Amino acid sequence: MTLPQVRSLSDSSATPPVSGKMTRQQFKELLKSIYSEGEGGINRHKLREGLRKHGIECSTWRSWRAMRHADINRNKYIDGDEEVEELIKKGKQQRQRREYSLGMDM
Template sequence: MAFKCVRSIQGRDGKREMTIEEFKRWLKRFDGDRDGRISKAELREAVRANGGRFSRWKVHRGIGLADGNNDGFIDETEMKNLVEFAQAEFGLKIRA
């Protein structure tokens, strides 16, 4: 799935590359209530906005894997976990 909302380059391995800050800026666009956290619905919207199809269970799995404190949201302290999930599931290469 291509991420057309951020500037990224294609790596030699075919994966889209972006920095962690670019990824955070892209994701922040979908924080509808501006609370600084990403909910399941916001993550699903982000993926769909980029032409991706993400089942409810995969969104639930992504939030579950990234959500260290089990509050149902991804906040700044858990962003590293979401980055790892995005690299595995979205075909991205996110660099520091």
């Protein structure tokens, strides 16, 4: 299955929801589309809204946990490459846990 390409920041139209697994690059592009220059980064509310806008379920609790894990400098924003990488790691861990728990139900 091929995932739709996430549009760049310059494209103001809505991005279609994604399904299936994303590549690292696709997730980085998704984060770029969420990034808010005026605020200096991505806060947990923008993260949650942006992921949901792109068809990815993200509860308030999960967005808080992801930010807690990835926000290395504790300024309440994802605002650097290192923090983006931490956010990607956290997302992978969550996906693996979900896949494991789904397998246990069967």
